[in-house]
Amino acid sequence: MDHYIALNRDAAAIYSSQFPSMVIDVVPNFAPLPEVSKPTLDPRIRSGFVFAGRLTPEKGIKWLLEHWPSGEPLTIYGDGPLKGLVAAAANTAHSGISFKGQIPQADLAKAVARAEALILPSLWREGKPTVMLEALASGTPVLLSNAVAEGDLLEAAGAGITFEAGVSSSSLVHAIDALRAGASGFISRARHLYESEYSEQIWLERIGGVYERARTKARLRAIR
Known part of the structure; x- marks a missing residue:
């Protein structure tokens, strides 16, 4: 070889x-441009946060439900063994959580493109999920746990913020606040990172x- x-x-390594x-x-994977190929640069048009993925313990969805700030809007897309737990959390008054299950890929891309950020709360070490690359393509910043590979590169590029999943919620809350403090910059840099690192070209x-x-x-x- x-x-x-x-x-x-x-x-x-x-x-x-x-x-x-x-x-x-x-050679990282690439993601094709979504149908919503032009990012919405105005953060006022974006609203809420999105989780999209398998509803399994290692993906950190249970931890996210337990530590999500009350009243903050979070929409969860996906399916898996913890589906019932997610549905129950979505039915809790004032949680801010809604559950949409699995939806067509084109509809998910539009939902991610309208979000303030994609959230990846993985508890187990993993590479860069495709949904993360797709989010960057639409200019959507990423809040990711320190178990996801190369979070330092994302932070260095100013396209997202890492937090410590699996512990208290303070790190996640701090990441949300920091993202909102510089929202427009995160959006433009997310798209730039996609174009320079994760495009097909x-x-x-x-x-x-x-x-x-x-x-x-x-x-x-x-x-x-």
Whole structure:
């Protein structure tokens, strides 16, 4: 093998520690532009927060329900074994939580594009979920737990904020407040991060570079 491809730096570091001689290229996945391809830059048009994903313990949905600030608008999309728990929370007076279940992808993209932020409260280590890339494509910032890979890059780009899921709600509340304090900037930077890191064109350039380096190595071996 000439090259191995990792989807994020965390995975590359794990492989590298086990196989020091391995040549690893980091090539993140891409997300196509949603139908709502032009981001809504005015934060006054956006409203509430969105969770979209599997309703399972490791995704942090139970923790989110237990620590979500009372009265803050949160809309949950998805299905899974904790569906009943989510539905019950949505029926609680003044919780601010609504549950929509699974909806068509095009409708979900529109809902994410209208949100103040996408929330990823994962408790277990995971890579960058596709829904996160889709949110960035629509200019929607991301509030993500520190269990999601490369949250530091998202923060450095000014496209989102990390918080500590699995502990108290104070970190989440602080992230919400900080996001709102600079809402318009987060929106524009989210879209910029998508265009510079997670668009189809960027992916094609990166994967093309991997193939070219592999071909060059093969030619050099053939000459020897």
